[in-house]
Amino acid sequence: MARGTDQGVLGRIAVYAVLVGISLLFALPLLWMLSTSLKPTEQTLANPPTLLPEPVSIVPQQLVRNYIGELDADGEVVHRGVWTDPVVDxxxxxxxxxxxxxxxxxxxxxxxxxxxxxxxxxxxxxxxxxxxxxxxxxxxxxxxxxxxxxxxxxxxxxxxxxxxxxxxxxxxxxxxxxxxxxxxxxxxxxxxxxxxxxxxxxxxxxxxxxxxxxxxxxxxxxxxxxxxxxxxxxxxxxxxxxxxxxxxxxxxxxxxxxxxxxxxxxxxxxxxxxxxxxxxxxxxxxxxxxxxxxxxxxxx
Amino acid sequence: MSTQDAHTHMHGLKPAIDPGAKTPRGRNVDRRTPEWVTGLLFVSPWIVGFLSFMAAPILMSLYYSFTDYPLLEPPAWVGLGNYAEMFTDPLFWKTMGNTTLYAALAVPFGTILALFVAWLLNQSVKGLVFFRSAVFLPSLVPLVASSMIWLWLFNGELGLINVAIDGVLGPLGVRGPNWLGDSTWIMPALVLMSFWSIGQAVVIYIASLQDVPKSLYEAADLDGMPPLTKFLNVTLPMISPVVLFNVIMAIITSWQVFAVPYIMLGSEGGPDRAGFFYTMYLYDNAFRFQRMGYASAMAWVQLLIILSLTGLTFLASKKLVHYRA
Known part of the structure; x- marks a missing residue:
């Protein structure tokens, strides 16, 4: 703690700013992976991209669709998600x-x-x-x-x-x-x-x-x-x-x-x-x- | 140790009811297996594993390196042929160049960055757990998955990195490069990506920073040292053995780079083979071209390079590394 105080207020603010920046940079690739994984395919092709899937309310539906796949009323797979991919088991x-x-x-x-x-x-x-x-x-x-x-x-x-x-x-x-x-x-x-x-x-x-x-x-x-x-x-x-x-x-x-x-x-x-x-x-x-x-x- | 052994016979017979024994040392008690046999038995799994999965492969590859060995036929002696071929093999030199360049960029800059981040994370600020987790977590991400993530980030058109570059510098006429599709940008991309997984080194550095005696900082503060001088003159010498160990391990790791360029750029290492690494070529020779002899010669060269780089790092650091008494 003694080390923290000798830097003064400005120093502390600088340390915080750099820490927040670095943490965001490190976390961003993971967050971007997660956000992309919940988007419909068209939205991944948008330039500039949106930060989150739009509208955010489609997330639960996208979660099922991309990760698992879509079943019709008879339980047949209509859209292949990752988990139900026909080639990669x-x-x-x-x-x-x-x-x-x-x-x-x-x-x-x-x-x-x-x-x-x-x-x-x-x-x-x-x-x-x-x-x-x-x-x-x-x-x-x-x-x-x-x-x-x-x-x-x-x-x-x-x-x-x-x-x-x-x-x-x-x-x-x-x-x-x-x-x-x-x-x-x-x-x-x-x-x-x-x-x-x-x-x-x-x-x-x-x-x-x-x-x-x-x-x-x-x-x-x-x-x-x-x-x-x-x-x-x-x-x-x-x-x-x-x-x-x-x-x-x-x-x-x-x-x-x-x-x-x-x-x-x-x-x-x-x-x-x-x-x-x-x-x-x-x-x-x-x-x-x-x-x-x-x-x-x-x-x- | 030997004096302790000398006492054992005195306590051997009835040690439990001998109230006079000060610190009973019951080693080598009669009728028991001798200590050296027990010791060897305990470590025997390592000895067996070393002989079969390290010593044998190393000796086998030494022999194969002097042969032509197409895997489906027995090895045929060619003397120094494989080593001679290496000298004139442009692909071999290409991978040497790429691997050296990568190590020369990723190791020093990665070390400086890791030290800087560790120093920041060793300050007494709120939210440290969050900051540390954010920095450390990426180093646990499996290489295959990080390859996918960075393929997406480095994508020339839609990748987040170029979206950011075009958004900020676009008005100035600067456009983001086609990172992985452009031979000049492949190496910078791979080095940049390697910084994402410095988390383990950071955690090791934080631990060593916490071991630096507080009194040294107090003395430095009395002398009125500014923070950077304090870091260079007090902190760095104190943690230098740990830094040395990490640098050596980082050099060794950089010579093993395989999965990331293989997955992101394909087995050729991308345009102009700009991301074609030593281990990828070794793999090609051993398992794709059925040239186990040549691959073995490459393995030996790799082993010698790693040993000499380690040795050189040790020598170069003799004056720089400070070992506490």
Whole structure:
């Protein structure tokens, strides 16, 4: 607070003005996506465009029409919305994405926690050297690995299955291991020592003491990996080879690249469907998110 | 650590009823698995994963990089052929140029912008939660979806950006360019778009700003330092390790750019291939042209570039980065 007052009133007003401006600039693309997704096609072609669908009262009707589609009295689809598109099966892609993400998130949380425990709570020679090595692997980018990974998965007969997308998650990843190790180090050692004296093994300490006390950190890992899976484009592009297996990320691209241009309002509606779960998740877990990301500065 | 281990046998037998034990350290208790075995068991998933999904692919691609490998036939040795071909391959140099240009623009300007926004968001003002959410949220938007949003914003005729430019500067005769359809404007468009997702860096910088000891600012205030001097002389040195880490990660990320140009501009990278990036060409060679050998050589070059850029950043920053004791 001391920092705020020394700038004077003018300084404060300037800070506010810039903050409001920047926030609007950052929020505008998302708001524009939402507004476009609720317009009838003709209105997306108007120049200059209107800020909101006109009249605003058509919004509920447009919501159904663009996002779902229009049914006649017999329940037949007369107008295809995003959800009922005949070529791009968004409901299926949503199920695929959720299935792959849940498997991967489960694997990532369990494996990263076990590995982090080995680095935080068990004393062994070479532990710190290996940990530095683990951190260094953060620098190896996926594009460098993707060719040979494709060949490995092809040999295993996994191309065209979901396995290349979720099995590797069961072996942890440097950043998540780092994040959990830092958290485990903050849990008082006296707790495990007491448990050891009561005859608890490392395995028991891990499950009965560390895991229950680390729920916040474990949920950060789950959250991050879920977002990663939800966003991943290159992995599914390489390892999936059939439309029925597509994830939402691939589905959205397929929707956009279909023959004959997709009208902007429908493309934006499809984008909203892909963005919305992430936004909701963010608002539900805001604190967890921000604290987790702040750890990325790799401070010890 | 070793002194602790020396005590373990004393406490090993009946530690629970030994009232004399000050801080019982029960490691290496008899009959239990030795600690190093337990430790290795816990970290073994990482070791297995590293060997199969990192070490093996890296070594495999080293071997493939010396071969001609059309995927459906076994690899055939060609020595340094792939590396030699790269030198004279105009597309390879095109992607090198584009990727370097992108990194050279997006990383420094993105870092300055992120630091500036973090500094603003670290002021004590009302509505911080709103401002921070607005800045952070776009960094979570899946790249495919942000590609769609920005395709729409950059649209030459109806896009919001050009509507704004034509509305404000139109009377002066300035018209918005056909961003993604014009080879000179593709790179500026992609760099501009990259600024939209600096939110994660901003959050990291805010956290590090909050770690700067208040006493340092008080001292600076006593000296009557103006805000900018204070930021450059006090704040920046204190947070420099975090900035360094972020810059390195940003460089690495910029060499992996794929999804956004691939989706927005198509697999060719737009007119004149102005948005054709290194990873897109690597992908083409590996999966579209069935040239896994050449793709592997490119992967190794990419790995070496990233390692040397990281090394150089470290060296260059030795004098600039201030590590707290």
């Amino acid at each position: 968004f409901p299926l892609y949503l199920r695929n994405t959720l299935l792959v993400s849940f498997l991967a998130v489960g694997g990532m949380v369990i494996s990263s926690a076990l590995i982090a425990y080995g680095f935080a709570r068990v004393q062994w020679r070479g532990r710190n050297a290996l940990f530095v090595f683990v951190l260094a692997t953060m620098m190896i980018p996926f594009p460098v690995l993707m060719g040979p990974m494709f060949i490995i998965f092809r040999e295993l007969g996994w191309i065209g299955t979901f396995r290349p997308l979720w099995v590797p998650a069961f072996f942890g990843t440097a950043f998540n291991i780092f994040l959990l190790r830092q958290f485990f180090l903050t849990i008082p050692r006296e707790l495990d020592e007491a448990a050891r004296i009561d005859g608890c093994s490392h395995w028991g300490i891990f499950w009965r003491i560390i895991v229950p006390l680390s729920r916040p950190a474990l949920s950060v890992v789950a959250l991050f990996h879920f977002i990663f899976m939800w966003n991943d484009f290159l992995g599914p592009l390489i390892f999936l080879n059939h439309r029925d297996q597509f994830t939402l990320a691939l589905g959205l691209q397929l929707y956009q690249s279909q023959a004959g241009n997709v009208p902007w309002n429908l493309l934006m509606a499809a984008s909203v469907l892909v963005v919305l779960p992430v936004v909701v998740l963010f608002f539900l877990t805001q604190r967890t998110f921000v604290e987790g990301i702040a750890t990325q500065g790799l401070k010890e």
